[in-house]
Amino acid sequence: MIEDLRWFGFRWQEPMVSQSERLPLYRAALARLHALGLIYPDHRSRKDVLAAASAPHEGDEHDEPLFPPEFRPPAGTPLPPLTEPVTTNWRFRVPDGETLAFTDGHFGAQTAVAGRDFGDFLVWRKDDLPSYQLASVVDDHAMGITEIVRGADLLKSTFRQLLLFRALGATPPAFYHCPLVRDDQGVRLAKRHDALALRTLRTSGRTPEEIRRTSL
Numbered sequence: 001m002i003e004d005l006r007w008f009g010f011r012w013q014e015p016m017v018s019q020s021e022r023l024p025l026y027r028a029a030l031a032r033l034h035a036l037g038l039i040y041p042d043h044r045s046r047k048d049v050l051a052a053a054s055a056p057h058e059g060d061e062h063d064e065p066l067f068p069p070e071f072r073p074p075a076g077t078p079l080p081p082l083t084e085p086v087t088t089n090w091r092f093r094v095p096d097g098e099t100l101a102f103t104d105g106h107f108g109a110q111t112a113v114a115g116r117d118f119g120d121f122l123v124w125r126k127d128d129l130p131s132y133q134l135a136s137v138v139d140d141h142a143m144g145i146t147e148i149v150r151g152a153d154l155l156k157s158t159f160r161q162l163l164l165f166r167a168l169g170a171t172p173p174a175f176y177h178c179p180l181v182r183d184d185q186g187v188r189l190a191k192r193h194d195a196l197a198l199r200t201l202r203t204s205g206r207t208p209e210e211i212r213r214t215s216l
Helices: 002-008 023-035 046-052 132-142 152-167 198-203 208-215
Strands: 039-042 089-092 099-104 108-113 121-125 147-151 174-178
Touching: 002 198, 002 208, 023 039, 023 089, 023 121, 023 132, 023 152, 039 121, 089 152, 099 152, 099 174, 108 152, 121 132, 132 152, 147 152, 152 174
Parallel strands: 147 174
Antiparallel strands: 039 089, 089 121, 099 108
8 A cells, every 4th residue: 555655646754653553552542531531331232333223324334323322321330440451342421412613624614413413432442452533533642743634534533533632631633624536426436446446557557647637
């Protein structure tokens, strides 16, 4: 992937970051969330969540289903200690009813209501790895990131990450969400569409210049 990006013309100044080498940072953030009482253990499977959700985000296959509030432990329930290794999922308890807002560099003003538009979300998985949400926030803060540019399919993730930035006492960056690249039928391009992979186009003799012109 890195080789293909270089071939396509991407250049970067910062050294590559391996998340597998940053686990102590993620674990420290988890411990802080635990100390603040903002997370709780969750033994439910994704199948359980989908079965209980009244409207599990139809058409939004890339986002987490809305976590049923009845699966939450009551507020004030004593938390078990974090284990080493972690063998259960841990979720962030969102502030139900709070309206979160940010101004996106492309789409403008964005708002979402916690507990309605998104629910309690994973911060640590039972295979002892951080979730995407927690790892992203910790990395962005540690690296001093001031602007994030990513796909529009991650707009809802931004609201979850804003809660994590606040909980960890970090200043969130600015966000710019780009429209997704789609094929002639309007289907988003994804890794499963191997015929459109950079490596496939490269080996077929296409040039970076030609691909960029076609994408405009």
